Amino acid sequence: MFRSKAKILQLAVTLLACAFLLVPTILSVMAGLTVNYFQGISSGLTLKWIYQVWELYADSIFLSIRLALACLVVTLIIGLPAAYGLARHPGWLSRLLEEFISLPLAVPGLALALALLQLYGSMKGFRASWTFILVGHVLYTLPFMVRSILAVLAAMDLKTLEEGAASLGATPWQRFRDIVVPNAMPGILAGSLTVVTLSLGEFNLTWMLHTPYLKTLPVGLADSYASMRLEIASAYTLVFFIIIVPLLMAMQWASARAQRIAK
Amino acid sequence: MSNRTFVLACLTPLLIFSLAFLALPLVRLFLASGEGDAGWAVYLDILRKPRYLNTLVLTVLVSLATTFAALAVSTTAGMFLLRNQFRGRGILLSVLTLPLAFPGVVIGFLIILLGGRQGLVNQLTPGHVVFAYSVVGLFLGYLYFSIPRVLLTVMAAAEKLDPALEEAARTMGASPFRVVIDVIIPGLMPSLIASGAIAFATAMGAFGTAFTLATDIDVIPMVIYTEFTLSANIAMAAALSIVLGLVTWVLLLIARSLSGATVAAGG
Amino acid sequence: MTLRLTNTAKTYPDGTRALLPTELSVDRGEIVSLLGPSGCGKTTLLRIIAGLETPDAGSEIWFDSDNVTSLPVERRKVGMVFQSYALFPNMSVRANIGYGLKMQKLPKSEIDARVTEVLEMCQLQAFAGRAIDALSGGQRQRVALARAIAPRPRLLLLDEPLSALDAALREALRDELAVLLREFDITAIFVTHDQDEAMAIADRVAVMSSGQVVQSGTPEDLYRNPKSAFVAGFVGNAMRLEGRCEAARLELAGGALTLPGDGTGQDVFVRAEDVEISADGPLTARVETVTFLGTHYRIGLSGITGDVLAAIYAGQNAPRVGERVKAGIKPEALMLLPQDPARA
Numbered sequence: 001m002f003r004s005k006a007k008i009l010q011l012a013v014t015l016l017a018c019a020f021l022l023v024p025t026i027l028s029v030m031a032g033l034t035v036n037y038f039q040g041i042s043s044g045l046t047l048k049w050i051y052q053v054w055e056l057y058a059d060s061i062f063l064s065i066r067l068a069l070a071c072l073v074v075t076l077i078i079g080l081p082a083a084y085g086l087a088r089h090p091g092w093l094s095r096l097l098e099e100f101i102s103l104p105l106a107v108p109g110l111a112l113a114l115a116l117l118q119l120y121g122s123m124k125g126f127r128a129s130w131t132f133i134l135v136g137h138v139l140y141t142l143p144f145m146v147r148s149i150l151a152v153l154a155a156m157d158l159k160t161l162e163e164g165a166a167s168l169g170a171t172p173w174q175r176f177r178d179i180v181v182p183n184a185m186p187g188i189l190a191g192s193l194t195v196v197t198l199s200l201g202e203f204n205l206t207w208m209l210h211t212p213y214l215k216t217l218p219v220g221l222a223d224s225y226a227s228m229r230l231e232i233a234s235a236y237t238l239v240f241f242i243i244i245v246p247l248l249m250a251m252q253w254a255s256a257r258a259q260r261i262a263k
Numbered sequence: 264m265s266n267r268t269f270v271l272a273c274l275t276p277l278l279i280f281s282l283a284f285l286a287l288p289l290v291r292l293f294l295a296s297g298e299g300d301a302g303w304a305v306y307l308d309i310l311r312k313p314r315y316l317n318t319l320v321l322t323v324l325v326s327l328a329t330t331f332a333a334l335a336v337s338t339t340a341g342m343f344l345l346r347n348q349f350r351g352r353g354i355l356l357s358v359l360t361l362p363l364a365f366p367g368v369v370i371g372f373l374i375i376l377l378g379g380r381q382g383l384v385n386q387l388t389p390g391h392v393v394f395a396y397s398v399v400g401l402f403l404g405y406l407y408f409s410i411p412r413v414l415l416t417v418m419a420a421a422e423k424l425d426p427a428l429e430e431a432a433r434t435m436g437a438s439p440f441r442v443v444i445d446v447i448i449p450g451l452m453p454s455l456i457a458s459g460a461i462a463f464a465t466a467m468g469a470f471g472t473a474f475t476l477a478t479d480i481d482v483i484p485m486v487i488y489t490e491f492t493l494s495a496n497i498a499m500a501a502a503l504s505i506v507l508g509l510v511t512w513v514l515l516l517i518a519r520s521l522s523g524a525t526v527a528a529g530g
Numbered sequence: 531m532t533l534r535l536t537n538t539a540k541t542y543p544d545g546t547r548a549l550l551p552t553e554l555s556v557d558r559g560e561i562v563s564l565l566g567p568s569g570c571g572k573t574t575l576l577r578i579i580a581g582l583e584t585p586d587a588g589s590e591i592w593f594d595s596d597n598v599t600s601l602p603v604e605r606r607k608v609g610m611v612f613q614s615y616a617l618f619p620n621m622s623v624r625a626n627i628g629y630g631l632k633m634q635k636l637p638k639s640e641i642d643a644r645v646t647e648v649l650e651m652c653q654l655q656a657f658a659g660r661a662i663d664a665l666s667g668g669q670r671q672r673v674a675l676a677r678a679i680a681p682r683p684r685l686l687l688l689d690e691p692l693s694a695l696d697a698a699l700r701e702a703l704r705d706e707l708a709v710l711l712r713e714f715d716i717t718a719i720f721v722t723h724d725q726d727e728a729m730a731i732a733d734r735v736a737v738m739s740s741g742q743v744v745q746s747g748t749p750e751d752l753y754r755n756p757k758s759a760f761v762a763g764f765v766g767n768a769m770r771l772e773g774r775c776e777a778a779r780l781e782l783a784g785g786a787l788t789l790p791g792d793g794t795g796q797d798v799f800v801r802a803e804d805v806e807i808s809a810d811g812p813l814t815a816r817v818e819t820v821t822f823l824g825t826h827y828r829i830g831l832s833g834i835t836g837d838v839l840a841a842i843y844a845g846q847n848a849p850r851v852g853e854r855v856k857a858g859i860k861p862e863a864l865m866l867l868p869q870d871p872a873r874a
Contacts, residue, residue, distance in 0.1 A: 108468030164616030168630030
């Protein structure tokens, strides 16, 4: 099938890259399930590490899920109307605004977290509450939501569709509810899955913004990597994979679908 | 409510949020960078003091190495997966793209499993090969999260390449190697530059991976972190953040103007 | 409903005058077509009537005795068929047609009944449950019409409703549309750039050019008595006979013709169907092109006037290319129109 040398070389590179990405993942899954990783699989398989992870870190897992859902709600409330506004008002001002809110895609989370701490760090009540972390997550995920919806809206003849609805007696709000939102659905779905996935895995901002009482899943992961035995760290990573991988797959499927529609 | 008012009302929550939590904090961060003992000369200190300059050079070097390695691996694999239909292709593609949103800390841990003291390589080889906590480990970690990003960007661009161009070159007698040099690489160039910029910017700003691996290595994100938490040198942390943010932002701006696509930074 | 526009104009922020001050009135039940080339302001005028475009200050739009000038589109109670149809892809055919009734907050049972009635009228019963993207172009066109008509608007506005269809379908739907509009018994304004469409559908045609209504009348009137070279050319493709007028005589390169009146200082026009190829004609010409069109031939003649003059030939044995022929035009077929100031 792959007769030429060039093809075989390409295949080798591809397989090597796959191995590089896959092998450590498998190692981590194995390590989380073996009795003693240093002795290897021969020491037997166990779920006790997973159980311990649950005892130690269930709170952080639930906090992350709550945060991700709250983040989704906020990004929808802000992002959906904003995407519509940007789609209906194309122009340099909209481009500038879109570029500005996209800054968190480019600027490292560490820098954003420092900026937030500088301005709001002294507001003790806010600083210590979970909403402070939420602000960071919204900041980071909002551009994904806005762009995802905007791409779908920009691909359809939104203006004419709205004129059609207006000629039938629909007010701006009715047009938004009946025409804009249903037709933006593929973008909303892709954006929502992206927001939840990214929020669950967000570490850079969260590490700087969290307090000892508010540890998210990735913060807990970093904590376990630093202070727990390898099996527990691996088991925790496995739990994270179990949560994140289906979401990632759904996100990639939804994004590909939204992109097809946007074209 | 008129149409225009409604549209403006739609933008209001976004405006308020980004003003309160993005614009003002960034302004504050910038001001904070000049409030240290050195004043605005803090930016000169980055270039004058060996500690910061070495950090800057090392970060750029590791990021450059990551960029070229990721471009080479991902372009080869991407073109191969795009041009060949075979069983298991979909699985290989999933394996190569799934780590896209793995957090940097997790990737750091995966590198530890590969090259740490209890790592796979150390177990398989007779000598003591531990590379996870060295520059090599950092490079591999950055490579890990750059491969999916570059792969997706390059594949999206390669899908749009007109196969007739390659066929035309072949009919004129070009060897497969010449076709790659003369047709495929020039056709992919914008997306190669774009994804290279993405890989570079992501590596420059990667905190999670560095946090797990680079306890003894000075890369910019780690220095920002230690300046802020350990030395309480807020001005320097802010100045380094501003410089880092500007560099990554400009790079991604270039990337986007060339490819039109945005792949998440972070890591 | 009667529609009355006074002093209605539209100037864009960049200074472009899309519509010069225009007066227009449309009687109850009348079907008026706005006809003109692209960029003549016909769509702008329609969109101003709909309320989708704000006219300049001083413009007035009256629906019967209501001044609707400042009323937004959603409160004008107009039905509109868009060029691209603007059917909602997230709704079925039935939901699309019922949308306007839903906006009027009618009870569900009444909406259902009205939608069913309209579906029947437009012969769309079979497609009621379908998604929009499962319809052909012609079906979409009918759904767009049904949707516009279902809320019983005061005025129906159609913006190039047939232009998205291919030629064969366009002709069939044109006649169908003419019948349906009369069945609805509604005041309608219909924008098109296609003279055949305008004449087939409208009771009255308003020809527009450069932001102005240049002539308005029944299709027959416009065809027979154009008031300007533009109308003569746009409606029925009249050709100018370049020559010298001396009283009631026109001297052409290929011979002389008798005019229906004094042609001094005027331009003379003729239509292809009035150019007769016959042995006793006063004009001499050379055959340049012969196109067989099934029921007749279209012959291109040179030597009569500056340009090639088209003639319709209905006989069996058409002349051949290169042949010399005689041709004539009856005086009453010649149209005397004021000279185009742009050329003079």
